[in-house]
Amino acid sequence: MKYLFKVILLLLVATGLHIGQSYGQQQPAHSSYDICIYGGTSAGVIAAYTAAKLGKEVLLIEPGKTLGGMSSGGLGLTDIGNKYAISGLALDFYRRIGQHYGKFEQWVFEPHVAENIFQDYVRRAKVEVLYENRLIDVKKQGKLIRELVLEHSTGAGSNVRVSAKMFIDCSYEGDLMAKAGVSYAVGREANSDYKETFNGVQLMNGHQLPDGIDPYRTPGDPGSGLLWGISNGQLAANGTGDRKLQAYNFRICLSSDPNNQVPITQPTNYQPERYELLLRQMAKRDWKSLQDVFIWSGMPNGKTDINNRNGFSTDMIGMNWEYPEADYTKRAEIWNAHTDYTKGLLYFVGNDKRVPDHIRAEMKKWGYPKDEYVGNNHWSHQLYIREARRMVGALVMTQHHCQGKERVTDGVGTAAYTMDSHNCDRLIVNGQVKNEGNVEEGGFGPYPISYRAIIPKASEVENLSVPVCLSATHIAYGSIRMEPVFMVLAQSAATAAVQAIEKRQSMQRIDVKQLQATLKGNPLVNGSKPEILLDNSDLQAVQKNGTWRVETYGGYGPDFYVASPAAGLSSLKYQPSLTLSGKYDLYTYYPKQKDRASATRVDIHDGKQLYELSIKDAEVTVLGQTSGEWVHLGRYTFTAGKQSYVEISNQGANADVIADAVLLVPIEGFKE
Structure with a gap:
């Protein structure tokens, strides 16, 4: 038996298959690496692939069990704005999606297809992946990160220590940069901070509730208390800064194929009173189909990518404000509350007798997909963390960069999406329920993202880059925060880290023009001829x-x-x-x-x-x-x-x- 195990192990090594990639590796193979990447998001996978293909020894750390973040977690309807913005390995990813579906490139896809492609990236580059480990401490020496201290994501077992020459934070939360002492912001800047016009408090019509909805459990009776989901705060002046966050949700994958369905049953902690506001909203609107409450987008093979629509939907408005700086226990509570709310919403719409018969019948045609998220009870492994911490680097991207009024010359990626924020609060305005914080402002072309926006200030950390929680105001981040853009910036960050190692320089002192030339001349990091x-x-x-x-x-x-x-x-x-x-x-x-x-x-x-x-x-x-x-x-x-x-x-x-x-x-x- 012992001999058989050795033979299997040798075969795995010979074929380039890492045991950790198949079975959830929880201990690193080494104590020191060239580049350590925290967060197995789409950006983390691309950064790891890039660094490994450029000849560096890489460790990718993922606190969960799955690679790809939102791109494999249900966001199959890619938010992009303009394909011109997407280059390099990010574009390669969508070309590989296309190849799977028999096309040149494709931007809509099933979760498992994306996950398989991300797994293929780490396999082809022989990237070591450390699963189910989360960060608890960062050890620094001067301005250099020397070591990460990790614990198992269950909190059990002994801690793991990993050192590296360079580090890349590809998490949605920015935990590595925060523990490394990097300056960051949470919430919304006031418009006056950067002379913007769409930041801070914004009471607009997008994804708004109709006029005249009473906020109280017993209509007209303040003593009965507020309906669930309404805060007791006061509306501040337009443009006021605060620490509120745009809402999180799950991008829901369901199946219409009866042979590929798990029924939508009553979930744990089901509380139908949470959806009273939905009934009051729809009493003032025609409820013709599910599309009146959800953005119900079709994916291949009879599946969906469901997103928030109108005033009451999948967004859990105001319930995420603590998340960015919360400890792991509190984050789990917030995450689980979003799961309970979302599964409860689906069940409510399909089963509550107060919902119109034709809507309940339409919902009954759908179920959780048997072939998706098989290891997570057919439910997404990734909450949509639209925004958490945002680094305050040497340059802060603002509304003015998005609109082309300011333009950088050290661009290492391009963005093109509308300045987009989901609602941040739901409160009483003039005696009626209103959502606040939604912004959708576009009308501008692709614009470059500064290299200085993905690295900390030199006075803080010299061997770290942050391509996801990058340096941008709330409203500029709303344009930049798209999965393909994160992948582009991650490739740039990894290429810069390799350059810094080889030149023995800090991330702040590398030659950015050389970096730009490398990205242009070898976009697929494999020496192939550029298109x-x-x-x-x-x-x-x-x-x-x-x-x-x-x-x-x-x-x-x-x-x-x-x-x-x-x-x-x-x-x-x-x-x-x-x-x-x-x-x-x-x-x-x-x-x-x-x-x-x-x-x-x-x-x-x-x-x-x-x-x-x-x-x-x-x-x-x-x-x-x-x-x-x-x-x-x-x-x-x-x-x-x-x-x-x-x-x-x-x-x-x-x-x-x-x-x-x-x-x-x-x-x-x-x-x-």
Whole structure:
């Protein structure tokens, strides 16, 4: 038996499979590493993969049992804003999602598909993962972190100590940076702090309750007490700062497949009185379907990604304010309360006799998915920690950076999403119940995120980066805090840490221009040939003829061009400058807009031969939080030099034609 175990162990090592990845490794293989990453979120996995592929010995520490954070925890409808913002391994992740579903890339997916891909990243890079260990102390020497002290996530057993040259905090809570003595903020800054306009207290109409809802258990009787979920606070002046947080929730995965369902039964600690406010809300609105209370988004294979909608839904408003700085016991209480509330809400909508019959019948068609979260009773392993601590670094990203009024030159990632905050409080305003804190302000293009925003001040810690709880105001963080952006910044942080080790420098003293060049020249960290992107506004590679107007919303990158047939013949010619001849998969970005041509003509010249194609609008399907998709134009062997081109024109069009970006992907790219 002892010999058999040795044979199995040798086979596992030979195939690159880490025992910890399969069975929940709880003790590190070594006491010291080059780079230690805390938090097995999507960002943590990408940081670990990056550092390992760049030749460093890496330890990834995950307090739970599952990798991927929200990306494998139910957030399958990717919040992105503009695909132009996503690069490197983050884009590789969505390409791998696409490969799973038989597409080029895809931004909607099932939780287990994401988890399997994250597991594959750590397997391919031979990353050591330490599961079920959480941070209890950080040992420093001067401005350097020397050692982390960990305990098992159950609190049992002896403590574990891990040292490293560099550390990366990829947790949603920012526990490592806080215990290392890094400055941080919790809550909302006042507008006056950074001369913003959308920070602090905001009473807006988004995800708001209808007028006239009585807040008391017995309507009109203050002595009966407030309904559950309403605070007794007073509404402060607009723009006032406080320590309140935007609400947390679970992004719920359910299944409509009767053969893949676990019934939604009455949960532990079920309290139907918690949902009285929902009934009062819907008494003032038409309740036609589940979509009137939930954002009920479809995922592949009959599943969902359910999010908060309107005034009373899955967000547990005002119940998370203590979470960022709470101890592990209190955090567990808050987490479990969110679980009880959410499962209770699903059961209530499907079973309470006060809910309309047709709504209960609609809910009865759904169940928890048998094939998801198998080790967690088919319920997500990750609460949506939309915001916890936020570092205060050498540079703080603000509303002005989001809107392009201030622009950094040391960008190591790009964001593009609307400045978005869920509600932070629910209170009485003029005798009626109102939600406060929701902000949804967009209308701006992609913008760079400063390297200085992911590292602490040099006076605090020199060997740490923080790509998730980065340095940003509440409202700027609302734009940046997207899973793909976290992955981009994590790759940048890991690459910077490797550079710092090799140059024997602090994280604050590395050459950022060299870092930017490394990220651009080796985006997949495997030496593969970078893809070639030609955006419509690239004046060096794009030749514009005729009359085109500029549109700024719904395309790829900052803008796209539109040509009307009435304006005469117009064309846009993309001419890549290729150093070597080679095979490429060719794509063009196709924004899905109203009143556009039923077909778009595309001419492709590979340097030797001309090909004429037509993109039929009816055949382009758009999935997810974007308004366009990459359309595959075929595989071509392009000749070195500038003889090759792709030309989009309005020739023969019956309505507006759109010209946006063109992408050449080397066929050996995005492969191991």
